[in-house]
Amino acid sequence: MTAPNDTRTSYDTAQQRSDRIWSQIGSDPSGLRMLTGDRPTGALHIGHYFGSLRNRVRLQDAGVETWVIVADYQVITDREVIGDIRGSVRELLTDYLAVGIDPERSTIFTHSAVPALNQLMLPFLSLVTQPELERNPTVKAELAAAGKSAMGGLLLTYPVHQAADILFCHGNLVPVGRDQLPHIEQTRVIARRFNERYAGGEAFFPEPDALLSEAPTILGLDGEHKMSKSRGNTVMLRMDADETLKKIKKAKTDADRRITYDPEGRPEVANLLTIAAEASGRAPEEIAEEIGDRGAGTLKLRTAEVLNEHLAPVRARRAELERDPGYLFEVLRAGNATANAEAEATLAKVREFMGMVY
Structure with a gap:
């Protein structure tokens, strides 16, 4: 377990790096590639908007290269009933474009449509231990929120899947809240270990930084919990x-x-x-x-x-x-094509590093 003072030090270090990045964004954002996204569990609400969406548009408009993942595979990490995923993806796309995410400047794509991204899970899993995964506080919180006592394999490896999301496109910037810092640190560890073990010390994968936002947490209208569609305490964008x-x-x-x-x-x-x-x-x-x-x-x-x-x-x-749902899926298909090209190039290089080109 991480000691409280170690946690404080880790947060302070992340905050210092985040402050430097904000300064860089203001002067020269070139070289920054941001990965962000959401699980498609339905339309978004003002908690999402004020907490993250508005900031993503700000970063996009500032010139930060932006990749937005619609994490459809993550819907099944802690849910037995997945519902209408296609409809939820459509709602998510509608909200993204409505708030100002521009498909001409941002790549929007889905987990399930990028096989090479998901294949990175195998070498990445070789770089982490079971205790490292089990003590991730966000995984524990997701398990508690789902009301389950036993952890499924996909939830256990969720931090590794998230690392693959970030690293497949060589993302080096991830906007997160403080509670998500353990995921970013796990991704940094995976990148470092891959570079050392398989890439001969070459910095092939970047160690991404967390971009900490000052956006407030919007509570639900019950005043007791974060906004959540399942609690009925939201104001939806729609x-x-x-x-x-x-x-x-x-x-x-x-x-x-x-x-x-x-x-x-x-x-x-x-x-x-x-x-x-x-x-x-x-x-x-x-x-x-x-x-x-x-x-x-x-x-x-x-x-x-x-x-x-x-x-x-x-x-x-x-x-x-x-009024034009066809356009939404055209945007997604174009983003998926871009993401696939990037993921296949990354995976080809990974195979080369690992001596698996035959």
Whole structure:
């Protein structure tokens, strides 16, 4: 197990590297290749939008080479019923393009359509031990969230699959929250061990860095958990203005009429202020002061108003995209072709390093 002070040191080191990368992005983003993505479990919500999607567009627009994975194989890591994956992929693509991910500047692809990517799992698995995989805290959290006592093989090897996602395209930058740092560290270890064991010390695979975001965590409208479609506590990007207002009106608050920004003492009120702040570009404290003692009802109306105004262009673009689902899958096929070419070139070099070219 990692000692608490080691964890603190590891986080501090990751933060320092992240700070240097943010500076590089501002001056010269050339040479940076970002890998990011989501599991296709349905349409996305404002937690995804404020937490990651908006930042991906920012990085893309800054000139960072962007690869976005639709991790369809990861749907089955902890689920026995997978549902309509094709429909979920379509919803995900719609949201991606609606928020501004540009297929002319970003490569969007799916796990299952890139066989050479997944074949990297075999040599990568030779580089890790069972105890290393079992003590990954994110894997433990996923197992607990799924309500299972026994860990399936795919969940156990999830960090290795994620390493293959990042390294097949020589990704060197992964936007993550602090809780995902163990996955990035595992990927760095796999890259380092491959280079040492199979590549004769050549730095074939980069050791990717985590790009830590300052984006806030948006709680669900129950004020107790992260937004989750399964909990019904979300505002989905695909909702219209009236649906959004109805959802916000049902958000949990408290009995104090005076609105203050206190994330620790008043998390439900603070969450609505955070949403309003992210949507309006203002400070949550400023919004709280403006509302004053007019109560939670005014806070909810103000939050819904600025959120609907902010999302109006996204929703308009989304409506356009929904009318042409064929275009969405054309985008995906083009991205899959690009990803396959990259993965096959990487795998060919891996086979060469391992003496498996016959």
